[in-house]
Amino acid sequence: MRQTWRWFGPQDLVTIDDMLQAGAEGVVTALHHAPVGALWTAQEIVRRQEELSLTRAGNPSGLKWQVVESLPVSEDIKKQKGDWREHLENYKVSLRHIAEAGIDVVCYNFMPVLDWTRTDLRWKLPTGATCMRFNYADFAAFDLFILKRSGAEKDYPEETVDAAKDRHCAMNDDQRAALARNVVFGLPGAAEGFSLDDIRMHLAEYEAVSEDRLRSNFIDFLGEVVPFAEELGLRLCCHPDDPPFGLLGLPRVMSTENDYRTIMDAVRSPANGITLCTGSLGARPDNDLPGMIDRLGERIHFLHLRNVKRETGTVRGSFHEADHLDGDTDMVAVIAAVLREERRRKADGRVDWSIPMRPDHGLDILDDLERHAQPGYPAIGRLKGLAELRGIITALSHPVEGLLA
Template identity: 50%
Template sequence: MQQTMRWYGPNDGVSLRDIRECGVSGIVTALHQIPVGEVWKVEEIQERQEIIRKERMEWSVVESLPVHEDIKRHGGEYQQYISNYKKSLENLAQCDIKVVAYNFMPILDWVRTDHAHINVDGTKALLFDEVAFIFFDVYLLKRPGAENDYTQEQLDEAKTYGDSLDHLEKEKLFKNVLLGLPGSDESFTPEKILELLEAYKGIDDRTLRKNLIHFLSEVAPLAEELGIKLAIHPDDPPFSVLGLPRVVSTEKDIADILSAVSVTANGLCYCTGSLGAWPSNDLVRIIDQHGDRIHFLHLRNVKREDGKRFRESEHLNGDNPMEEIIEKLLLLMSKNKTSLPMRPDHGFLHSFEAKEKYPGYSLIGRLKGLAELRGLELGIGYKLNQHHKA
């Protein structure tokens, strides 16, 4: 696997020098300063490449080239935004960047209710708690009609939970859920969220899937011509939030998307954390069935608790069978004679760092995860080689 780390650009609290000292050769980044939907110009891409190359690394993966909400809703100026997306892909190909991750989650890229859940050892992790989220949705955000999405038992439990919080704890929950786009320093306001939610009225899973397939039918053939691999990131969490549709949550979702537009460029960002948060997903089987369409790896682990409550766990210690996953990936790469880009996804916040600018992206936590994954890869690789020699 090609070992990489995510970097949020010049404003990131973790420097490129810090990342280089972790022993990686590839950087995963994006031009976060460019408004969603606008064209990424060659000059801007090259400027970022040069910054990375000065630290003797390469820009290996774009994460993400974001998809405008008009495209997801198939409304407004969606056709212009698709044209802009195509132009950005052409410009990235001109700069020899060939892996582009993106997602098709409406409005929110990811959701957690707690960005600093305290583990037994004192480190801090990301956590999603359905009870806390329902309290946010119904009693803090007060989304119109939200109470109809839940049972009375769920509403009562959420109300009891909310009554236990003081004013500052409620404010913190509100901010946690409405954290803005990755790389952004701004959170959504309640007014903006409610406005965006109104724009998704009448769009269900079926409609959103249709819109995704339309988008892919336009951009994936071009990506194939350019030699670019598109890697769609699974929904995070892999179930509906705020009544919004979800189309990249399950094994069936993945199969439907990949079969609908059957060019190799239309592929998957294999995120073990997002996929693993849904108990029915068999992560090993996904590799068996869709390995040739996996273009980018996010490796992390989760512990599921009581239905839709899950927390991010140590990379090698969770509900995802990381040993089996790594072995399957190594066999896949050996068969295809390739090396997939991988980044250790998220990490614990250790007390030495005190705080992190982007939740989940502390340096020490990710370095620990990288070291563990690197060791697992080497150990399994040795075992496979010995078996092959025998």
């Protein structure tokens, strides 16, 4: 498993030097300043490669840009409206420029309107550490009483509506504004943010887009870009919905194993692959992550390894980010399944037998609490997670492991 590290560019408070000290073997980044739908120029890609190639002292870092995360898919493409054909052409040319720069893995998602969604970006744990949290009642309070989405009450059980009303009444104006900011935080590191009016506009346009229609539009998108990516030697990999259930009345099409199977079967190509995020998929109790790796492993091109603690046993419920080995996902079983898949690939002679992974998210601990880096992406919290994951990988790969079975 190639141990990579996500970086948001020169403005990231977690630096190239920090990545080196953490032992990262490669970098996951993007042109976060580029507007969604715009062309990624060859010059801008090379500039980002140059930026990550040097330490603070100007010495070679030895780090390479190994995974693009993300080349975002515009809302116009998802809805097949407006400038979607121009955006689609820009996407394909951007893929060519990425391939020409020597990068071969491109992560993206097909979540409508919002990227990952949380109600608290720095929720305090009993230890004093902070983490990101999704509280279902708080989200309902946002939806029902801040956004005031028409018909929203039909999407929640009566007890959730009552809890949301109580939560909203207990908040002051500053707390309500903070909740709204957290929910619409949007794509990490992106050049764009959404206002409440932007959200309402997109929701109105999605009223005519059913789950079947969104899935059809997704397959249309893949039918255009996957053959092109395969010619270029690229591996595209879709990130799951986060959280993996419907929000704001919007359709979701990448939340379960069946969702992935449908998309993989619709466009059969090694270039049409999966970003397996154990945190996103793990927020649902009915997702069997080690089994998904065993059954879909040949198309997994990128791994996000993180853990969440579910606060309810329902598919739609509250959860918070946990230590990498301390949530509801059995990370030892997950890594064992990944190592089995890598052994299969190596035996088959695949050049991509070593799957890039990164320690996704992390708790804010120690100096992270004062650094205020990108939410979910602290230096020390991710280093702790990477060290824990490294320990499992090393143990499961060690010859003595077989003697203990």
